[in-house]
Structure formats: C-alpha cells, structure tokens
Amino acid sequence: MKFIYQTWWKALAVLLIFSTLITGLILPVPRLPILHETIRNLYFHVPMWMGMLSVFVISVYFSIKYLNTGKEEYDLAAVECVNTGLLFYSIGLVTGMLWAKYTWGQFWSGDPKQNSAAIAFLLYCAYLVLRNSIDEEQKRGKISAIYNIFAFPIMVVLIFVLPRMTDSLHPGSGGNPAFGKYDLDNGMKVAFYPAMLGWSLLAVWIATIRYRIRLIEYKRNSID
Amino acid sequence: MKRFFILFCLILCNIFAFAQQPSNVEMADTMRSSGKIYVVIGVICIVFIGLAIYLFTIDRRLKKIEKGN
Numbered sequence: 001m002k003f004i005y006q007t008w009w010k011a012l013a014v015l016l017i018f019s020t021l022i023t024g025l026i027l028p029v030p031r032l033p034i035l036h037e038t039i040r041n042l043y044f045h046v047p048m049w050m051g052m053l054s055v056f057v058i059s060v061y062f063s064i065k066y067l068n069t070g071k072e073e074y075d076l077a078a079v080e081c082v083n084t085g086l087l088f089y090s091i092g093l094v095t096g097m098l099w100a101k102y103t104w105g106q107f108w109s110g111d112p113k114q115n116s117a118a119i120a121f122l123l124y125c126a127y128l129v130l131r132n133s134i135d136e137e138q139k140r141g142k143i144s145a146i147y148n149i150f151a152f153p154i155m156v157v158l159i160f161v162l163p164r165m166t167d168s169l170h171p172g173s174g175g176n177p178a179f180g181k182y183d184l185d186n187g188m189k190v191a192f193y194p195a196m197l198g199w200s201l202l203a204v205w206i207a208t209i210r211y212r213i214r215l216i217e218y219k220r221n222s223i224d
Numbered sequence: 225m226k227r228f229f230i231l232f233c234l235i236l237c238n239i240f241a242f243a244q245q246p247s248n249v250e251m252a253d254t255m256r257s258s259g260k261i262y263v264v265i266g267v268i269c270i271v272f273i274g275l276a277i278y279l280f281t282i283d284r285r286l287k288k289i290e291k292g293n
Contacts, residue, residue, distance in 0.1 A: 025264070037259035044267050091274040095267040102255060102263045209282060216289055 004208040009201055016198025023191040030188075034103055041099050042188065047195045048092035049159075051203030055085040058204065060152045063145035075141040076214045077207075078148060082127060084207040088199075089121055104169050113163040113170035120155040127151055225280070 003009075024043035032039060059081035066074035096114070097107045108114060127147055134140035164172055255262045 021268075035260075037261040038263045040261075040264045041267050044264070044271055048271065087274065087278050091271055094274070095270050098266050098270065099263060102260050206278070206282075213282070213286055213289065220289070220292065 004211070010205050013198050013201035013205055016194040017202060020191050020195040020198060024195065027187055027191055038099060038103060041095070043191050043195045045092065045095045045099055046192075047199035048088045048095060050196045051199040052085045052088035052092060054200040055081045055088070055203045055207050056152055056155070058207070059085065060149055063148040066141055066145045067149075070138070070141075072137070072141065072218065073215065075145065076218060077211050078145060079128075079131065080210040080214055081207045082124060082148065083210060084203055086121075086124055086128075087206070088203055089124070093117060093121065100169075109169070111163075111170060112166050112168045113159075116158040116162055120158040123151050123155060123158075225284070 020043050024040055029037070029039050059078045062074045062078040062081065065071075066078060096117075100109065100111075100114070101107045104111070127144065130147055131140060131144040134143060163170060255266070
C-alpha cells in the first residue's frame with residue numbers, strides 16, 4: 001500500500017490530462033456528419049467511464065481481499081473506491097446526455113445504452129444503501145463485499161455487453177462499429193490513450209485520498 | 225455552502241435551456257454553431273464542475289476531522 005503515498009503517478013495523471021486538454025482540442029479529427037466537432041468529446045466523455053471502471057475493479061479486488069483476511073481497512077478501501085466510481089459514473093452519464101442532445105436529438109431517448117447505464121447506476125446506489133443500513137461492522141463488511149463482487153460483473157454486462165447486442169444509437173452497438181474500428185484514426189489515438197490513462201489515474205488518486213481520510217476516521221472512532 | 229452549490233447548478237441549467245429554444249430543427253443557435261464545438265466545451269465544463277463539487281465535499285469532511293483534534 002506504499003504506492004498510494006507516492007507522488008510520481010499523481011504528477012503523471014495531471015500531465016496526461018493536461019496534455020489531452022491541448023491535443024484533444026487542437027489536433028485534427030475526422031470530418032463526420034452529425035458528429036462534427038463533438039467527436040472531440042471522445043477525449044472527455046469516454047475516459048470518465050474508464051476512470052469509473054478502474055476504481056470499480058480496484059474495489060472488487062479489495063472486497064475479495066476483505067473476505068480473505070477480514071481486515072477492516074480493505075473494506076474501507078472498497079467503499080471509497082465505489083464512492084469515487086459513482087462520481088465518475090454520474091459525470092459520464094451527464095456528459096453523455098449533453099452529447100446525446102446534439103447528436104441523437106434528446107437528452108434521454110430511452111436508448112438501450114442509456115437505460116442499462118441507469119439501471120447499473122441504481123445497482124451501485126443500492127450497494128451504498130445496503131452498507132449504511134447494517135450497523136454491525138463485520139456483518140456489514142461481509143455482506144457489502146459479497147454484493148460488490150456480484151454487482152461488478154452485472155454492471156459490466158449491463159453497460160458493455162447487452163447494449164451491443166441490440167440496436168442502439170451509441171457507437172459499438174448492433175453492428176454499428178465503435179470508434180475503434182474505422183473512425184479512431186491514428187491521429188486521434190495520440191490524444192485518446194493518454195486521456196484514458198490520465199483519468200484512470202486521477203480516479204485512483206481521488207479514491208486514495210478518500211480512503212486515507214476514512215482510515216483516520218476509523219482509527220479515531222475505534223480509539224474512542 | 226451546499227445551498228450555494230445547488231443554486232449555482234440550477235443557474236447553469238438555465239444556460240443550457242436558453243441555448244435550445246428553437247428545438248428539433250437545426251438552427252444557428254449557439255450550441256450548434258461552429259461545428260457544435262460548444263457541446264465539447266459544455267462537456268468539459270460538466271466534468272470540471274463535477275470534480276470541483278466533489279473536492280469541496282472531501283474538503284468539508286477533512287475539516288470535520290481537523291476540528292476533532
């Protein structure tokens with residue numbers, strides 16, 4: 001756990017995101033109908049989901065570790081990762097809605113991708129509600145860890161698998177190729193990959209800060 | 225503090241509402257001008273506002289702990 005106290009990767013996150021702010025807005029992009037310049041949202045909307053995914057993966061890792069060892073710290077790490085993930089989840093949803101308004105015509109058009117993202121959002125909100133409703137510490141830790149481990153694959157299926165099997169307006173669905181195949185040319189990768197890595201690291205950074213605060217709170221409460 | 229944030233967010237909603245008065249038909253309204261670049265600006269603003277609000281909540285939590293000392 002020494003990693004979370006080091007600075008180099010936080011500086012890297014800031015550098016990567018800063019570089020994409022410039023490259024993402026200046027570098028040329030493919031000229032596509034309807035999308036026009038909004039294709040640049042690829043550097044700002046998609047990395048939110050990448051950040052969410054990375055903290056959720058870390059959360060599952062710590063949930064499994066908690067079940068193995070029963071150490072309270074791992075439980076706290078898992079919760080704070082989910083908390084941070086939900087921030088990126090909401091930003092991803094709202095930015096997606098704004099983008100949808102000007103390309104699909106409506107903020108919320110009941111698209112399979114949007115609907116299943118909303119369901120998965122509720123799934124994770126239920127995790128927090130479940131956690132807060134149990135008073136006993138060990139019971140709370142165990143139940144929420146198990147719930148978290150099961151919620152993660154369901155979330156992945158809901159957001160990344162099911163919408164792709166039906167017709168959806170979102171790229172990457174129903175025979176509609178994602179940006180990766182045709183549109184994401186090599187010029188866009190220069191800004192896209194640093195954005196993905198940078199925002200993931202930023203999400204992890206926020207999660208570690210929350211975890212460190214939570215740890216102090218926990219230690220103080222157990223002393224009293 | 226919290227009330228101010230909510231007020232601030234609601235004011236921002238207003239800006240978007242003004243931008244889309246002529247609905248459905250693609251007119252030369254602000255959000256659709258210059259190749260819809262303002263949508264990108266809106267997205268960046270949402271991302272930053274989200275992060276900023278979150279930072280303030282973390283700050284408030286830390287303040288509570290510091291007061292405990």
